[in-house]
Amino acid sequence: MEYEIQGGNLPVVICQLTQGETMITESGSMAWMGEDIQMDTNMKGGLFGGIGRMLTGESLFLNFYKCTRGTNTIAFASSMPGSIVDIDVAVQPLICQKDAFLCAEDSVELKMHFVKKFGAGLFGGEGFILQLLSGRGKAFLEIDGACIMKELTAGEVVRVDTGHVAAFEESVSYSIERVKGFRNIVFGGEGLFLTKLTGPGKVWLQTMPVASLASKIIPFVPKSTGQK
Secondary structure, three states: OEEEEEOOOOOEEEEEEEOOOEEEEEOOOEEEEOOOEEEEEEOOOHHHHHHHHHHOOOOOOEEEEEEOOOEEEEEEEOOOOEEEEEEEOOOOOEEEOOOOEEEEEOOEEEEEEEOOOHHHHHHOOOOOEEEEEEEOOEEEEEEEOOEEEEEEOOOOEEEEEOOOEEEEEOOOEEEEEEOOOHHHHHHOOOOOEEEEEEOOEEEEEEOOOHHHHHHHHHHHOOOOOOOO
16 A cells, blocks of 8 residues: 655645555544545444444444455545644554544554553543554554654653643553642642653653643633523
């Protein structure tokens, strides 16, 4: 499969499929496709696999797009302004935030990942359930805002404000650390906790989480007066 990512901060990934190649995506992500691509909808992994995906914020069913003849184009568009990043999950299984999955080759497995550390699940900003991408092949993720990739060495630590963690390799340790100092907590504007990521492995950070964007927009949304 060949592909390219276009569209700037309103991105779309355009894939060139040859006969027999298949892409999977959640419902509603396909933007356009050639006439020789056949769509099929089913619960990959059975009922429990579908329920697991629902708990991660994805749909119960996945859409499969198979090229039946020649070479055809299919495009998948991001649902929000931001970035699309391509990742080879064969190198290292990937853990990512809810709703991050956009599309992938059909050899990629999308499963539920349960956060084992109580503090990380309660205060990490993503809850106890994340997405796990494994198998082999290319996967494409939706990132809120611009994407910054950092590769951590063994024992190297990066502390991240809640919501700015988009994805990290399974080899990276994920935990929560309380902000120190009374003035920092009360006046620092960063909340009580930071996410602590410890290497080795790659992490993908996002510059504008949807929740942060919404908090900036809400004050400007006109309020209904209830009058006709």
